[in-house]
Amino acid sequence: MSTVVRIDDVSKQYGSGSNALLALDHVSLAVDKGEFVCLLGASGCGKSTLLSLVAGLDEITGGTLDIGGRHVALMFQEAALFPWLSVAGNVELPLKLQGVGRAERKQRALELLEIVRLGGFGDKRPHELSGGMRQRVALARALAQNADVLLMDEPFGALDAMTRDILHDELERIWREQELTVLFVTHNVREAVRLGDRVILLSSRPGRVIEDFKIDHPRPRRIDSPEVSGQAAEITDRLRAEVARHAN
Amino acid sequence: MPTEFPSARAGLEGAFQPDAFPIVEKPKDPDLAAADRVSGLDSLELGPEKEKGRLGKRIWASTWPKLLAIAIVIGVWQLVYLSEWRPAYVLPAPVDVFAELGSLLTEAKFWDGVRLTMTRAVTGFALAVAIGTVIGAAVSRFTPLRAAIGSLITGLQTMPSIMWFPLAILLFQLGEEAILFVVVIGAAPSVANGLISGIDYVPRTWLRVGQVMGMKGLAKYRHLILPASLPSFVSGLKQGWAFSWRSLMAGELLVIVPGTISIGVRMQTARDLNDAVAVLAYIIVVLVIGILVDQFFNAADGRLRKRWGLTGS
Numbered sequence: 001m002s003t004v005v006r007i008d009d010v011s012k013q014y015g016s017g018s019n020a021l022l023a024l025d026h027v028s029l030a031v032d033k034g035e036f037v038c039l040l041g042a043s044g045c046g047k048s049t050l051l052s053l054v055a056g057l058d059e060i061t062g063g064t065l066d067i068g069g070r071h072v073a074l075m076f077q078e079a080a081l082f083p084w085l086s087v088a089g090n091v092e093l094p095l096k097l098q099g100v101g102r103a104e105r106k107q108r109a110l111e112l113l114e115i116v117r118l119g120g121f122g123d124k125r126p127h128e129l130s131g132g133m134r135q136r137v138a139l140a141r142a143l144a145q146n147a148d149v150l151l152m153d154e155p156f157g158a159l160d161a162m163t164r165d166i167l168h169d170e171l172e173r174i175w176r177e178q179e180l181t182v183l184f185v186t187h188n189v190r191e192a193v194r195l196g197d198r199v200i201l202l203s204s205r206p207g208r209v210i211e212d213f214k215i216d217h218p219r220p221r222r223i224d225s226p227e228v229s230g231q232a233a234e235i236t237d238r239l240r241a242e243v244a245r246h247a248n
Numbered sequence: 249m250p251t252e253f254p255s256a257r258a259g260l261e262g263a264f265q266p267d268a269f270p271i272v273e274k275p276k277d278p279d280l281a282a283a284d285r286v287s288g289l290d291s292l293e294l295g296p297e298k299e300k301g302r303l304g305k306r307i308w309a310s311t312w313p314k315l316l317a318i319a320i321v322i323g324v325w326q327l328v329y330l331s332e333w334r335p336a337y338v339l340p341a342p343v344d345v346f347a348e349l350g351s352l353l354t355e356a357k358f359w360d361g362v363r364l365t366m367t368r369a370v371t372g373f374a375l376a377v378a379i380g381t382v383i384g385a386a387v388s389r390f391t392p393l394r395a396a397i398g399s400l401i402t403g404l405q406t407m408p409s410i411m412w413f414p415l416a417i418l419l420f421q422l423g424e425e426a427i428l429f430v431v432v433i434g435a436a437p438s439v440a441n442g443l444i445s446g447i448d449y450v451p452r453t454w455l456r457v458g459q460v461m462g463m464k465g466l467a468k469y470r471h472l473i474l475p476a477s478l479p480s481f482v483s484g485l486k487q488g489w490a491f492s493w494r495s496l497m498a499g500e501l502l503v504i505v506p507g508t509i510s511i512g513v514r515m516q517t518a519r520d521l522n523d524a525v526a527v528l529a530y531i532i533v534v535l536v537i538g539i540l541v542d543q544f545f546n547a548a549d550g551r552l553r554k555r556w557g558l559t560g561s
Contacts, residue, residue, distance in 0.1 A: 055460055074460045080453040083556035084475040093471060094461050117286045127557020130293035145461060163293070166285055173282070 005031040011062035025206035038196035046207030073142035079134035081126035088122030094144040112140040132163040372431030380439025388447040409434040409495035427499035434495035435488040442484015446477025486545040
């Protein structure tokens with residue numbers, strides 16, 4: 001297994017002097033190719049910050065971050081599709097930016113929409129779809145970026161439980177079929193255990209790695225299975241202890 | 249390694265091992281069930297398609313309130329006329345005004361006047377759009393420029409256009425340029441402001457998505473910033489049109505270019521002759537043109553909003 005993302009002793013500080021806020025404190029983490037890694041933590045643990053750093057949207061202030069020049073794609077809680085483009089147009093846009101020709105672009109976008117089971121919806125506008133469908137379009141758009149690493153920042157946070165459950169299955173399937181490497185941020189412990197090969201628990205203010213849980217329950221998993229629930233309970237206890245530490 | 253198992257069986261056997269999935273063949277049964285779940289959920293969440301109703305019915309539904317409003321206005325006008333609040337040569341009856349309007353519409357010279365006025369309006373507006381867009385883009389791009397003239401643009405917007413005419417006449421004498429100058433200076437700030445606020449309010453997540461996709465420089469403007477600022481820009485255009493139309497009417501009344509017979513000139517002549525019927529007829533003409541153009545902008549705006557999903561329907 002080769003390492004795709006190497007985060008070594010990384011710190012991130014916002015501002016300077018007395019106003020300085022240390023978001024991440026000497027965080028180290030390595031993600032292997034094909035791995036599904038969940039970053040878990042309470043508010044203020046800098047998990048989204050870490051994702052922004054990996055995505056290159058923000059600069060680190062200490063340590064080294066090495067993604068070996070690989071491409072990343074990013075998904076957020078909101079699908080952030082562009083309303084002036086059709087569903088297919090949104091998926092085609094990254095291909096267009098890569099200089100892929102028109103016919104090939106159309107073909108590839110259709111394939112990607114098939115992968116997220118939205119083959120018949122290419123001509124729709126984003127607002128005509130439900131929240132779960134929009135997130136799948138966003139996933140197709142991320143796949144179109146041909147990225148080596150998929151960064152997901154609470155992508156299912158705004159969806160209802162049933163939709164989220166089904167999208168977990170879908171994401172797991174697509175991750176497997178497309179041999180993706182995923183770095184997934186969430187504050188939902190069960191979701192992390194449901195999806196991850198590893199769950200990285202971060203402390204809050206400043207963000208540090210508390211523990212690296214290896215999840216080796218067989219897949220496909222169910223979020224309500226005893227194994228997932230049991231492990232989630234164990235991690236939740238650690239998380240509670242961490243939150244209690246911040247009491248005045 | 250997954251590629252060492254080329255058969256479909258390997259896929260089935262490997263169902264519980266994430267690494268053991270050849271891409272070619274997938275296990276059929278669980279997949280179909282999942283596909284059904286997904287498409288079932290989709291159709292539940294989308295709900296049934298809304299019936300739009302027949303075209304004729306929809307047009308009627310949006311037309312009758314307007315017709316009723318016009319009828320009420322004309323009715324009140326007729327009542328005031330009948331009350332003899334003002335003599336008939338100052339406030340004529342609606343029927344006389346509409347008769348005058350009817351005969352105007354058959355006059356070729358009247359249409360020449362409309363053409364001249366509309367040519368001025370379109371030229372002035374087009375120039376205002378070009379200048380406003382360049383200024384708006386420059387101001388939103390360069391921070392010092394924004395600090396320098398950002399608030400000046402808003403200030404210009406509140407300036408009554410009639411205040412510019414004395415200066416315009418000094419600069420350009422009684423010529424087309426004087427009118428054009430005031431039309432442009434009246435409309436360009438609205439266009440610029442529309443573009444500036446459009447660019448300012450591009451959602452941050454869209455910018456982040458663009459950045460991760462690798463959009464830079466021109467591509468970023470072409471594929472993200474400009475389309476994203478379109479609704480605000482269209483609002484700016486609409487407002488700019490209203491300002492340019494008002495400035496133009498003021499200009500045509502004040503700056504009478506010798507030898508032209510624009511709507512404004514005809515209005516002024518009618519006033520000089522105490523021809524109240526004609527004055528009212530020209531008021532209606534200007535109102536109708538204003539409404540028609542506004543309808544055009546509204547239609548463009550409505551289409552855009554519908555495509556973007558910004559409307560309730």
